[in-house]
Amino acid sequence: MVGVSEARWTVVMPVKRLPAAKSRLRGALPGVPHEELALALAADTLRAVRACPAVAGVLVVTDDPRVAAAAGAAGARVAADPGGGLNAAFRHGAAVAGSRSAVAGLTADLPALRPADLAAALRATQGVRGFVADAPGGGTVLLAAPAGAPLAPQFGPGSAAAHAASGALPLAGEWPSLRRDVDTPADLADAAGLGVGPRTAALLARVAGAVRYGAGMQGTVATYDASTRSGVLLLDDGTELAFPARAFDASGLRLLRLGQRVRIERDADGEVVRVTLPTMA
Ligand SMILES: Nc1nc2c(ncn2[C@@H]2O[C@H](COP(=O)(O)OP(=O)(O)OP(=O)(O)O)[C@@H](O)[C@H]2O)c(=O)[nH]1
Numbered sequence: 284m285v286g287v288s289e290a291r292w293t294v295v296m297p298v299k300r301l302p303a304a305k306s307r308l309r310g311a312l313p314g315v316p317h318e319e320l321a322l323a324l325a326a327d328t329l330r331a332v333r334a335c336p337a338v339a340g341v342l343v344v345t346d347d348p349r350v351a352a353a354a355g356a357a358g359a360r361v362a363a364d365p366g367g368g369l370n371a372a373f374r375h376g377a378a379v380a381g382s383r384s385a386v387a388g389l390t391a392d393l394p395a396l397r398p399a400d401l402a403a404a405l406r407a408t409q410g411v412r413g414f415v416a417d418a419p420g421g422g423t424v425l426l427a428a429p430a431g432a433p434l435a436p437q438f439g440p441g442s443a444a445a446h447a448a449s450g451a452l453p454l455a456g457e458w459p460s461l462r463r464d465v466d467t468p469a470d471l472a473d474a475a476g477l478g479v480g481p482r483t484a485a486l487l488a489r490v491a492g493a494v495r496y497g498a499g500m501q502g503t504v505a506t507y508d509a510s511t512r513s514g515v516l517l518l519d520d521g522t523e524l525a526f527p528a529r530a531f532d533a534s535g536l537r538l539l540r541l542g543q544r545v546r547i548e549r550d551a552d553g554e555v556v557r558v559t560l561p562t563m564a
Pocket residue numbers: 297298299300303304305306307308344345346364367368369372390391392466
């Protein structure tokens with residue numbers, strides 16, 4: 284049980300402008316706009332931080348209007364990005380938080396983060412400046428400084444070694460959900476295995492749905508009513524699937540014959556949006 288006195292950390296979370304953010308992830312989720320993915324990663328990170336009992340407040344440092352709106356809606360304060368890169372953003376956030384606050388700088392790409400892992404890592408600082416390396420070990424996901432001590436962030440390539448060299452204590456817990464930052468598609472798959480927050484999960488489900496129900500699916504026409512332009516398809520796995528008039532209208536066909544082989548396009552909700560001949564583009 285965490286006492287009220289433990290809820291004393293201000294978490295500073297910088298988020299890059301979405302069009303430029305998470306560039307190594309561009310195209311990771313086919314059909315999902317990149318900015319949606321970058322926003323979902325930050326929103327799920329923020330959600331877990333807000334749910335952490337050790338956290339008194341969150342300060343998101345960003346120039347992105349969508350991130351700022353989402354952060355405000357989630358109960359975080361927002362500070363404008365001062366420019367000058369990630370460490371400048373962390374320093375600015377720490378300055379806004381003020382020297383009377385214990386400040387934890389956290390990257391915003393931790394969609395699998397569990398509040399308990401963050402709470403345990405913050406507890407492990409034991410009043411000294413400390414950091415948590417990312418899963419590969421070379422980077423940093425969390426840098427925490429007690430009230431009155433400068434955060435002195437040195438994020439960037441090789442930041443774990445830089446933080447250790449600066450005198451910060453390497454915090455040695457497992458905390459897999461905290462260490463799992465998402466920079467690449469492989470990291471995203473790894474995070475999915477740990478279990479991601481709802482925004483990222485929804486995007487993963489959208490892609491899974493598109494793959495499952497994608498343009499490759501075929502079946503035959505079981506019933507077709509020319510007066511309503513709707514009917515039922517028999518899928519190759521034996522299941523039946525109704526299609527509405529608009530799915531037929533989208534095909535450009537004049538009629539369907541019973542037993543005719545068709546290609547089926549469905550949306551992520553499984554709704555048939557288009558029925559075409561297998562030979563049609
Ligand atoms: N406010 C702010 N946040 C930043 C800046 N640079 C990086 N960040 C954030 O810092 C965190 C860690 O940065 P990276 O993992 O390098 O993320 P990134 O720069 O968005 O991703 P890549 O383009 O793939 O390098 C992410 O949450 C970024 O949104 C910056 O200049 N300003």
